[in-house]
Amino acid sequence: MTRYIVRRLLQTVVTAIFVTVIVFSLARLTGDPTLLILPTEATEADRTFFRRQLGLDRSLPEQYLTFLGNALRGDLGVSFRYREPALDLVLSRLPATLELAAASMALAVIVALPIGILAAIRRGSYLDVGTRWFATLGQSTPTFWLGLVLMLIFAVRLGWLPSSGRGGIEYLILPAVTLGWYSAAAIARLTRSSMLEMMQNDFIRFERLAGLPERVIVLKHALKNAAIPIITYMALQFGVLLSGAVVTEQVFAWPGLGQVVVEAINTRDYPVIQAAVLVTAFLFLLINLAVDLLYSWLDPRIRY
């Protein structure tokens, strides 16, 4: 087990290095940062001086190696714009995004699991048809549109909830529903199909023959057997939530990582872009590692 964790952590580092290559290159495709950071009337000499200061005059491989070397020591550079360590900037915004993503995930699971299970055991019922509609609609609704519609109804027309910003739980509801909507639909759909598949098993039949109540058969036996695909999918959805947060945070002016990323891309603030993407990627990798470790608890046939 320990050996497995160590091996997986090493793999995580390797994956993270690949991520740095991609994010480093992509950031540099956004263009020359000095065009945005310096005023338009700045002279070419000013720009050259600035580029040298930021280390942008050196060759790309050279820049990358410096970046990587620093990154391995936990130094992700200084924001061009704010003159603050990029990592600090990202980490200060991370809790807001995590809060939003966690709330969305919680909401998605609370909604999706029960309706997925019910749809499976009442296959062909109105509830099942409704669930399939929800799954299709939910997965095809654009996030920004849903966010605006919810805002229009619940904040503007009804005035029940605040339309933007971060504060108490009332501020969290609309963004969390917006962001979690897609995942709820996706998880409901997968829960339904996994449960349907599990209910076909011989052991389910045997348990009925053995006089176990249907409630126990569904919730204790079928659900635990169906849990591996569902939880794997939930972990993948967490990645969707982190990236989806970028849009949702814009719509609801939620002061999270997504806002920082968008702003950093708009201003070509390379270190901040790099730090934000790296931190997100790391989070995603860690969650997937945790899920892999969870497998052996869910299914005793899986051993590391």
Place this chain on the structure above:
Amino acid sequence: MAEPILEVQSLCTHLPTKRGLVRAVDGVSFSVRPGEIVGVVGESGCGKSTLCFSLVRLLPDTAQHSGRILFRGEDLLAKSREEMRAIRGKDITMVLQNPMTALDPVYTVGNQLREILRFNADMTPGERTRRAIEMLRQVHIPSPEERLENYPHQMSGGMKQRVLTAMATGLKPGLLLADEPTTALDVTIQEQILGLFAEIRDRLGTAIILVTHDLGVVRRLCDRVLIMYAGRIIETGETEAIFQEPQHPYTRALLASIPKMGEERTRLQAIAGQIPDLTGLPPGCSFEPRCPRAMEICRTTYPPAFARGPGREARCWLHEEAGAT
């Protein structure tokens, strides 16, 4: 003679499908006495399994039943869902064909044994554990205390079938349904499991309905045999009588298809043709298209059951002169 524990009267189980109504069980009547082992024999698709699942009412809600299933004098077809659940697992139990997939892979054997006790008997957790160990010991599983902690994948097929048998017989049921219980096992293991069934019958007085297509198993274990063809019972009788003097051409053909030791090796005697489609049975005898001795009447009229000696019946026009029962 003891009162029958199970008496099935004109049971029909019809299953609506997209292709039409499947008459999987079509007017079946028989009875089983306590401690009796009754074999139900027939080809795949003849309705044997559907018959078993009808008896415990575990077919899809769309299944249509008629007739009566009297268990200890009470009609199971009139029972509510919850009443049936209480009967299953305690008074009527069942073992399935494939022991490899009949246990939940993610819980220990002990957990699953205790769970059955929890929902079918009134016991404290401590009593359940003691009883679970006792149940495993009864089916000759060595070091049962340790086995409780095993997961199904840590056991062999024969061991799992023993565990399932323990689960099915631990609460001393009146009737055990065994649906092809040895088909998926090695021959040596089959022998052990059959021995276990005989022992359970002797010790607990449990009646057993043994569904199989293996005539060797029937001869070894069953007191009486029901031969099923296309959803109907076409011949019944004591096991030896059936083997010595089969009365129905189908039974004769079934027996002829068993290769015998010491006999000159010839081609296996297969029965020509296939079992008919259960959605559209012919008006006459359903075996008529494959029957070597078919007559004109067989094509038009389904034969009633003709008595062929004590406890023996055959549905075949060849026995018409003996008179219908």
